[in-house]
Amino acid sequence: MKKWLMGLTMMSLAAGLIGCGDNSSSTGATTSVMDDGAGETATTLKYWTFVELHGQHFQSMLKKWNEANADRQIKLEVSVMPYDDMHNKLSIALQTGQGAPDISDIEVGKFPDFLNGTPQLESLNDVVEPHKASIVQSRLDLYTKDGTVYGLPTHVGAAVAFYNTEILESAGVDYKSIVTWDDYKKAGIQVYEKTGNYMGTADTSAGWQASMMLAQQGKDFTDDAGTPIVNSPEMIKGLSILKDLQKSNVIATVAGGQPDTEEAYGEFNTGKYASAMMPFWFMSRYVNYMPDLSGKIAIAPIPVIEKGMPTSYGGGGTGTVVTKQAKDVQLAKDFLAFAKLTLDANINIWNTLGFDPVNTEVWAMEDVTHNKDNKFVQYFQNNPFEVLNEIKDGINLIKSTPSSPTINNVINTTTFNEIFENDKDVTEALNEAQSEIEQQLK
């Protein structure tokens, strides 16, 4: 073999390395066509999501749409894909200019990446306008860039505390008396001494707890201009409180790194941890994945650092968008607004998905929120909406900014692990995180 030929062969071999990124864990999509009540002339719209249940919600809204709009009927082709796959496919489709669906879900943590430069998504301002008065503005802000709304929210995601009353009672603790973190600590020590179980988790792979601590102090991961400040005094204070709880055996790290993982569902289900402070949608995880705890879980406001602080923030979220490649943009937009912003849609979001709808009118509708046939109402000891209405005015916003994906990546993979697994000094870990984030954003 000639030298140059050898070189060429080596090059092609090595060039294969570059191509390797694309063939990851494609586990394939499940696609189904929903044509409830649609006639021959119906337009087919493609919808991508990473949550199977979202498709079910769209199905019931589709039926209503086709009944009400005989001349603009729709068939919906729903593809459910795993989280990473769906976002990666969508970004490749938007990058290449072909293959994108008409409508797609984008998770809030990924959303800023789709807003770089000129977003390849349609403005939804005109369809949002008629509903603006009744929906929570901060949830729209998450999916807005320069005054243009690109995504419609699914829920508020107000964070609340979930207590396992069976464990608490056996330790002689009443969750209703827990108001501050000091109360929580005292209760937690009692729980650990009496039962050997932990009061809660120390999360290493998600920022729910950090968001909660920042929101109580009226702060965020970024300043008003969107510049990252993860080593702010408030962040240090918040994480130090958590670190202290960990040292007192009140909270401990959990398999999976945070409550919203399969490993952690198992740990909760067996009663190893007595509480979780999670966004409202975590209710659906209890109902679907922790059947053994049915009737044992009570919902309450999250403890605060000092009395009077706001107790909650809106966590997580999915923005549904219309892409620039949509066949019939106006039809897609109108249907999307119908399926996510109308009162009907919001009632259905609670009934099907168990989320706290963005239309707060629903929160006050007793017949909907206290419906005895609802599986979420049945599962929990107290009515979730009683807590929601109590904390209504204290739900702070944790912003989504262009730097959010980088911030989340650094703190969720490195910083929390260093603090809770490796016992690194809180301030030191956060200072390092700050410089790492700044460096990556350069």
Added chain:
Amino acid sequence: MLKNFLYSQKVAPYVFVLPFVLIFLVFWLYPLASSAEMSFQKVMLGQSAQWVGFDNYAKLIDDSMFLKAVMNSVTYTVMTLVILIPFPMLFAVLINAKFMWGRELFKSVFFFPALTSVVVAGTIFRLMFGEMEGSLINSLLGIFGIEPVKFLKGHTTGFVALLSLAAWRWMGVNILYFLAGLKNIPDDYYEAASIDGASTFQKFRFITIPLLKPTTIYVLTISIYAGMAMFVESLMMWNGNNSPQNIGLTIIGYLYRQGIEKNNLGFAATVGLVLLLVTMIINLTQLALSGLFKKEDA
């Protein structure tokens, strides 16, 4: 006319190599050139790219995360070489030995893991190395009174898990390579050595190892390539591309994170080209040192 053309001795060779050349141009050279172009651009979704000069390269130089990814990939590669060359060679010699029974059985048992999908194997290894008391490895350790270990949260233990997966999966393939190499060594050499009074170890040291050199070089080359390109194993082991403190982040993982997860294809192209360069240098150096080029020229 057509017949003349087809039967022409000058044209025919070109016709034969044409499919390769075309595939090479379309699927290797064109993407390579377009990656090189992208590495000087800022690429945003569906929009025309902006030229940014050497910005991406400058950013890569101070990127501590990239350095971490390189270190992880290099460590993984070196460790796989340490495990996956001497042991398969030894096992191949044992399987090939005259006193060995059940030769075919061992060959297939060792080779089986290579037939499983990385996705399946990775998932099973993740569960085996789980941090809970009930996971396989921890329950085995429990028998000896060892406390449960959080394997996938620590750097060293994480690598233990990754390397076990690699060793389990590739041992059989490398054994087959070495077995094929052993078949090419004539028995006469061993007979001659025996007559001269050489011990078994001396035969292994002075006949087997030197004559297996071409096989060893081949295995070394593909192992370096496979090690530097490792991605799916880590992705499956940590159920995603974000391992705690990035202990499982590889160069390809970093490229994937930047290009696909963060939609920063320009920077990812830069990472890819640097990786290509690094791998080329390592492989060419290794091939030159092992004297492969010299032989070809002679």
